[in-house]
Amino acid sequence: MIDDAVDGMLKNDLRSLQKRGLFRHPRTRSSRQGPVITIQGRRYINFASNDYLGLAAHPDIIKAAQDAVVRFGVGAGASRLLAGGTVLHERLEKAVAAFKGTEAALVFNSGYAANTGIIPSIANEGDAVFSDALNHASIVDGCRLSRAEKHIYAHRDMKHLEVLLCQAKSARRKIIITDSVFSMDGDIAPLTDLAAVARKYRALLYLDDAHGTGLLGQGKGALEHFGIKPEPWILQMGTFSKALGTFGAFAAGSRIMIDWLVNRSRSFIFSTALPPPVIAASLAALRLLGKDKALISRLLHNKNLLTSGLQGLGLDSMGSETPIIPVRTRTIKKTLALSNYLFLKGIYAPAIRPPTVAEPRIRLTVTAGHTEGHIEKLLKALKTFGEKRKE
Numbered sequence: 159m160i161d162d163a164v165d166g167m168l169k170n171d172l173r174s175l176q177k178r179g180l181f182r183h184p185r186t187r188s189s190r191q192g193p194v195i196t197i198q199g200r201r202y203i204n205f206a207s208n209d210y211l212g213l214a215a216h217p218d219i220i221k222a223a224q225d226a227v228v229r230f231g232v233g234a235g236a237s238r239l240l241a242g243g244t245v246l247h248e249r250l251e252k253a254v255a256a257f258k259g260t261e262a263a264l265v266f267n268s269g270y271a272a273n274t275g276i277i278p279s280i281a282n283e284g285d286a287v288f289s290d291a292l293n294h295a296s297i298v299d300g301c302r303l304s305r306a307e308k309h310i311y312a313h314r315d316m317k318h319l320e321v322l323l324c325q326a327k328s329a330r331r332k333i334i335i336t337d338s339v340f341s342m343d344g345d346i347a348p349l350t351d352l353a354a355v356a357r358k359y360r361a362l363l364y365l366d367d368a369h370g371t372g373l374l375g376q377g378k379g380a381l382e383h384f385g386i387k388p389e390p391w392i393l394q395m396g397t398f399s400k401a402l403g404t405f406g407a408f409a410a411g412s413r414i415m416i417d418w419l420v421n422r423s424r425s426f427i428f429s430t431a432l433p434p435p436v437i438a439a440s441l442a443a444l445r446l447l448g449k450d451k452a453l454i455s456r457l458l459h460n461k462n463l464l465t466s467g468l469q470g471l472g473l474d475s476m477g478s479e480t481p482i483i484p485v486r487t488r489t490i491k492k493t494l495a496l497s498n499y500l501f502l503k504g505i506y507a508p509a510i511r512p513p514t515v516a517e518p519r520i521r522l523t524v525t526a527g528h529t530e531g532h533i534e535k536l537l538k539a540l541k542t543f544g545e546k547r548k549e
């Protein structure tokens with residue numbers, strides 16, 4: 159009886175999502191990640207992944223994972239504190255600290271686990287967090303899990319941030335939290351100003367560099383891009399799952415901060431460590447990033463090509479400054495129509511709708527692996543879609 163009632167309720171809720179064009183379901187790929195993928199036996203040019211440098215299926219990374227599987231097996235067996243860690247985990251943390259120029263680093267199981275584990279461990283009762291309105295959902299959830307007072311400042315609006323900081327004078331500790339590159343808009347946080355505000359109000363700056371790592375600052379990330387030195391009052395988080403093409407995440411900061419996270423971050427303490435082959439793959443990805451400078455220049459070339467092509471078509475890319483390039487579609491109906499049209503033309507570019515974003519859009523991500531031909535085909539399809547709608 160209870161099962162029937164619950165099922166009935168969910169069925170109605172699902173129907174309502176369907177009616178509003180908000181029902182989502184995952185597509186299933188039968189090929190490697192890359193610029194061209196196979197879905198249900200058909201090949202598609204893929205503008206949907208965050209594999210910006212095309213490393214997800216790089217032969218060096220595959221080889222590193224294979225070697226680690228042979229030596230260490232697949233599963234880590236336990237959480238790090240329960241002896242689930244290997245020498246590879248430790249080596250990766252040293253490599254990340256050297257890469258980010260910090261005293262220490264700590265690997266987390268995903269970007270989501272990092273944000274929901276780190277934020278509540280540094281922001282507690284009596285503290286205040288200040289979060290950009292367009293920060294990633296994992297930051298939102300991390301803030302919700304913390305017992306700190308929550309303040310949301312208007313997107314990239316430093317004046318609003320200062321007003322909120324002034325209002326929270328009695329907070330014991332203040333933490334400003336921002337994405338470096340906003341994941342659905344592709345614009346960049348004003349880090350020089352944010353660092354100045356953090357210094358002025360003696361706040362900790364927590365930077366989610368998930369999309370900046372491997373992309374900005376010759377791959378080193380957002381701080382390097384802005385010429386800001388890592389400081390003990392800046393805590394960086396980044397992921398291996400996007401430009402580095404693997405999986406997992408890290409925090410990079412002072413030794414004291416990292417020791418605190420080891421002892422307090424619940425997502426680190428209470429979850430099995432990442433599998434050794436995944437860690438080995440991330441180590442190989444970091445090595446490749448340091449070695450192959452052509453990867454980033456190819457990516458930037460492709461980004462410029464697509465951005466100027468979209469401008470030429472009069473499409474609004476919502477202020478994107480990076481390879482995350484949204485195309486404003488205004489209505490859910492048009493977003494779905496465009497995504498479906500592109501799919502018919504052999505192009506995979508997903509419709510992004512509420513609740514992921516407030517304004518529906520097609521989110522295009524261009525990578526180093528795309529050819530000029532791939533980008534031209536996309537632009538041509540966007541053009542014909544526009545022409546068909548005018549008819």
Ligand SMILES: Cc1ncc(COP(=O)(O)O)c(C=O)c1O
Binds near residue numbers: 270296337339341369
């Ligand atoms: C800004 C940002 N932070 C965190 C995450 C979560 O990272 P992961 O996919 O590794 O869980 C994402 C993923 O989309 C992201 O865009």
